[in-house]
Amino acid sequence: MNDQIHVTSEIGTLKRLLVHSPDSGLGKVVPSKAQDWLFEDIVHLDTIRRKEYDFYIKLLLYFLDPEKIKGRLGEVDAPANDFNFYKPDHKDFYRSDKVVELQWLLGEILEQHEIKLKLVASVCAIENCSYELQDKLLALDGPQLAKVFISGTSNDKEMLFPPIPNFIFTRDIGIVINDYILLNKPARKARTREALLVKYLFYNHPMFASYRDKIIELPNTSHYFLLPKDGDDKKVTLEGGDIMVVTKDHLLIGISERTTMEAAHQCINLLFEKNVVKKITVIKIPKKRDYMHIDTIFTQVKRNVWVLLGTFSKKTIKMEDADDVQRVLEGSKKEDKIKITQFRKKDPSQPAYFDNLEELLADISKHDLKSEEKVRFIYSGNNEFPYDAREQWTDSCNLLALKEGVVLGYDRNDKTVEAFREAGFNVIHAHDLVAQLELGEIKPADMQNTLITMPSAELSRARGGFHCMSMPLMREEL
Numbered sequence: 001m002n003d004q005i006h007v008t009s010e011i012g013t014l015k016r017l018l019v020h021s022p023d024s025g026l027g028k029v030v031p032s033k034a035q036d037w038l039f040e041d042i043v044h045l046d047t048i049r050r051k052e053y054d055f056y057i058k059l060l061l062y063f064l065d066p067e068k069i070k071g072r073l074g075e076v077d078a079p080a081n082d083f084n085f086y087k088p089d090h091k092d093f094y095r096s097d098k099v100v101e102l103q104w105l106l107g108e109i110l111e112q113h114e115i116k117l118k119l120v121a122s123v124c125a126i127e128n129c130s131y132e133l134q135d136k137l138l139a140l141d142g143p144q145l146a147k148v149f150i151s152g153t154s155n156d157k158e159m160l161f162p163p164i165p166n167f168i169f170t171r172d173i174g175i176v177i178n179d180y181i182l183l184n185k186p187a188r189k190a191r192t193r194e195a196l197l198v199k200y201l202f203y204n205h206p207m208f209a210s211y212r213d214k215i216i217e218l219p220n221t222s223h224y225f226l227l228p229k230d231g232d233d234k235k236v237t238l239e240g241g242d243i244m245v246v247t248k249d250h251l252l253i254g255i256s257e258r259t260t261m262e263a264a265h266q267c268i269n270l271l272f273e274k275n276v277v278k279k280i281t282v283i284k285i286p287k288k289r290d291y292m293h294i295d296t297i298f299t300q301v302k303r304n305v306w307v308l309l310g311t312f313s314k315k316t317i318k319m320e321d322a323d324d325v326q327r328v329l330e331g332s333k334k335e336d337k338i339k340i341t342q343f344r345k346k347d348p349s350q351p352a353y354f355d356n357l358e359e360l361l362a363d364i365s366k367h368d369l370k371s372e373e374k375v376r377f378i379y380s381g382n383n384e385f386p387y388d389a390r391e392q393w394t395d396s397c398n399l400l401a402l403k404e405g406v407v408l409g410y411d412r413n414d415k416t417v418e419a420f421r422e423a424g425f426n427v428i429h430a431h432d433l434v435a436q437l438e439l440g441e442i443k444p445a446d447m448q449n450t451l452i453t454m455p456s457a458e459l460s461r462a463r464g465g466f467h468c469m470s471m472p473l474m475r476e477e478l
C-alpha cells in the first residue's frame with residue numbers, strides 16, 4: 001500500500017489525494033434545511049454523481065492511477081455494471097491508494113471492534129441517539145456502518161440523523177503541510193461529524209500509521225464554552241479551505257467566515273514551534289458567505305499564474321477610477337477590506353504587510369518560487385461586472401492543479417474560461433478529455449497549460465469547486 005504523505009506546494013504534480021463521492025445523503029437535503037446544511041439548493045443525486053462527479057474520479061484515475069481505468073472505460077461505465085466501480089461499499093469499487101475514498105477507509109477501520117465502539121458512542125453522542133439505536137449500529141459491519149455514518153440513513157432506508165452532504169469537500173477537514181497533518185475544527189455544526197470521522201481515520205488507519213506523531217490538533221481557548229455562539233474571534237475554528245501550502249517554508253492562512261483569528265494565532269505558534277514552516281502569511285478577508293474561505297477567492301495555476309477575484313486587486317482597492325468623494329466614502333467601507341500580514345519564524349514581532357492580493361501572490365511567484373517569467377493574473381469573469389461576482393459564486397477561482405498549469409474548473413464559468421483562453425491556455429471539456437485519454441490520443445504527462453472544464457450544473461449548488469473537493473496527500477516537489 002502506498003502510504004506516503006508529502007505536500008509542499010499547490011501545483012506540484014498531484015500523486016495522491018483524499019476524496020469522497022456524493023453519497024445518498026445529498027439526495028436527502030430538503031429545501032428548509034439546505035442553508036443550515038450549507039447547500040444553496042437541493043441537488044439531483046443521479047446527475048451530480050453520474051453526469052458530474054464521476055468524471056472527476058475518472059480524470060483523477062487517468063492522471064494518478066491509470067491501471068485502474070485505462071482500457072476499461074467501456075466496462076466500467078456499461079449500464080449492466082450499474083456504476084459499481086464508483087460505489088465504495090461494492091466489491092467492484094476502484095479501491096485506489098492514490099485516489100483514496102474516505103468511505104472506503106472508514107469502513108476498514110470500523111472493522112476493528114474497539115474503534116467501532118468508540119466511534120459509535122461518539123457519533124451517537126453528537127447526534128443525540130437513543131441507547132437502542134447505538135446497539136443497532138454496533139451490530140453493523142464496518143462498510144455498512146461507514147455508509148450510515150456518512151449518509152445518516154440506515155440500510156433499510158430509515159433516516160437516523162442528518163446527512164453530512166459537505167463531506168465531498170475533503171479539503172476542509174484536514175490539511176497536509178509538508179509531512180504533517182493539521183486537523184481542522186469546523187465552524188458550522190453541519191460539518192462537526194465530518195471532522196470526528198476524519199480524526200479517527202488519521203489516528204487509526206494503517207495508511208497513516210507512520211504519521212501519527214505528525215498529526216496536529218489545535219486546542220480550544222480556555223473557557224471557550226463561555227463565549228457567544230457565533231462570530232467570536234476568540235473561538236478556535238479552522239477549515240482547510242483557508243490553508244494553502246505555497247512552498248515547503250511558506251504557508252498561507254485565511255481569517256474568514258470560517259477560520260477565526262484565534263485559530264490563525266494558535267496555528268502560527270504551533271507550526272513555528274514544531275519547525276513545520278518558516279513563514280506564514282495571514283490573509284484576513286471579509287466574513288461573507290460569498291467568500292467563505294480564501295480558496296474561494298484565489299488559487300494557483302502555475303508558478304507565475306494565479307486565478308483570483310478582482311475585488312481584492314490593486315486597482316479596486318486604490319480606486320484609480322473613483323472621484324474624490326467616492327474614494328472617501330468607499331474607503332471607509334471596512335467590511336470589504338482585505339488585510340495581509342506576513343510573519344517570519346525568526347522574528348514574529350516584525351511582520352511585513354502587503355497592500356493587496358496581487359502584491360502578495362507576485363511576491364510568492366518571484367521570491368519563493370523563483371519564477372523568472374512575468375507574473376500573470378487571470379480574473380474571475382474576466383474582471384467584468386457582473387460576471388466577476390457571478391462566476392466567483394460558482395467557484396471560478398477554486399481550481400485544482402493536477403500538475404503545474406493543468407487545472408480543473410467548472411464549465412459554467414464562461415467569462416473566466418474566456419480569460420484563460422486569452423491568457424494562452426488550452427481549454428478542453430472533461431467529456432472529450434476522458435475519451436481521448438482512453439484512446440491514448442492524449443497522455444497526462446504531455447499536457448501543459450490547460451483548463452479542463454468539468455460539468456457543474458448540480459455540483460456548483462453545493463458551493464465548492466475542485467480545490468475544495470480534494471485533500472492532497474502527496475504532490476511531487478516543484
Ligand SMILES: NC(=O)NCCC[C@H](N)C(=O)O
Pocket residue numbers: 037038039166169171172240241242292293295296462463464465467468
Ligand atoms: N474550501 C471550500 O471553499 N469549500 C467549500 C465548502 C462548501 C460547503 N457547502 C460549505 O459551505 O462548507
